[in-house]
Amino acid sequence: MRAIVVYESMYGNTRHVAEAIARGIDPAGNVPVLPVSNTEAIDPGDLDLLVVGGPTHVHAMSRESTRNAARTAASDLAGGLLLEPDAAGEGIREWLASFSRAGGMAAAFDTRFDAAPLLTGRASKGISRLLRKSGFELAAPPESFLVDKATHLLAGEEQRAQEWGARLRTTPPDAPGGSE
Ligand SMILES: Cc1cc2nc3c(=O)[nH]c(=O)nc-3n(C[C@H](O)[C@H](O)[C@H](O)COP(=O)(O)O)c2cc1C
Numbered sequence: 001m002r003a004i005v006v007y008e009s010m011y012g013n014t015r016h017v018a019e020a021i022a023r024g025i026d027p028a029g030n031v032p033v034l035p036v037s038n039t040e041a042i043d044p045g046d047l048d049l050l051v052v053g054g055p056t057h058v059h060a061m062s063r064e065s066t067r068n069a070a071r072t073a074a075s076d077l078a079g080g081l082l083l084e085p086d087a088a089g090e091g092i093r094e095w096l097a098s099f100s101r102a103g104g105m106a107a108a109f110d111t112r113f114d115a116a117p118l119l120t121g122r123a124s125k126g127i128s129r130l131l132r133k134s135g136f137e138l139a140a141p142p143e144s145f146l147v148d149k150a151t152h153l154l155a156g157e158e159q160r161a162q163e164w165g166a167r168l169r170t171t172p173p174d175a176p177g178g179s180e
Contacts, residue, residue: 001025001048001169005033008054008062008092009084010070013153014111017145018053020158021109024165025049035086036095044102049139049168052127054092056112056144059121061093081151092123096130106136107143107168109161114146114154139168 003025007018015035022031034042036054044050057066067087074083108127112120124142132138143164145157 002046003031003049003051003169004042004047005031005051005053006036006039006042006092006095007033007052008036010055010062010067010087011074011081011151012084013145013147013151014053014055015084016153016158017109017111017161018051020161021051021053021165021168024162024167025051025169035084036092037086037089039095044099044134044136045104047104050102050104050106050131050136051109051165051168052092052096052106052131053109053111054123054127056110056121056123061123061126062091063093064090067091092127093130096127096134099130099134101135103135104137105139106131107139109143109145109164111145111147111153114148117144140164 005018005022007014009015018033022033025031054061071083073079074081108124108131110123112122122142122144124144128138128142145161146154148154
């Protein structure tokens with residue numbers, strides 16, 4: 001299976017989840033995990049499965065303004081947040097909007113605070129909407145992985161991400177998941 005996981009991450013949590021999902025899809029480690037800043041070489045039409053994830057910012061996918069806010073928060077050393085090397089540049093929203101029509105199977109995930117989705121929002125809903133708009137069929141409903149108030153992944157979330165990835169691998173092409 002030709003699969004790839006593309007992520008956006010300011011502080012590393014979404015990257016850790018992306019890496020766990022890739023391990024779940026292929027425990028042998030053959031699924032590339034790429035930051036959205038390094039996706040020039042990807043031909044989405046050439047994949048069996050495209051998995052895309054990003055952090056929830058202001059209830060949705062990040063925007064330039066929210067990424068700037070995240071960078072500012074990281075420069076506040078009291079917060080203890082380390083900025084990812086790939087945190088500069090555009091996000092998932094801009095990348096997906098630049099797709100010409102593709103096709104095939106895809107899945108969306110996000111990271112967000114540990115509270116009711118009605119309160120937090122979920123970037124994965126917008127990601128899956130853009131994926132469908134580009135012609136992808138969803139292999140699974142959008143999924144969230146949770147961080148605590150200090151922006152650390154909750155215990156067990158990487159394991160859950162790995163299991164979610166494993167289920168994506170085994171999802172038959174005509175399984176339900178395309179409708180939210
Ligand atoms: C500017 C900004 C806005 C945020 N807005 C939300 C939000 O609306 N809902 C939520 O659940 N989390 C929100 N968060 C928390 C992020 O979802 C959390 O920091 C993210 O999951 C961490 O992922 P990362 O380490 O990959 O950047 C926000 C964080 C930042 C920096």
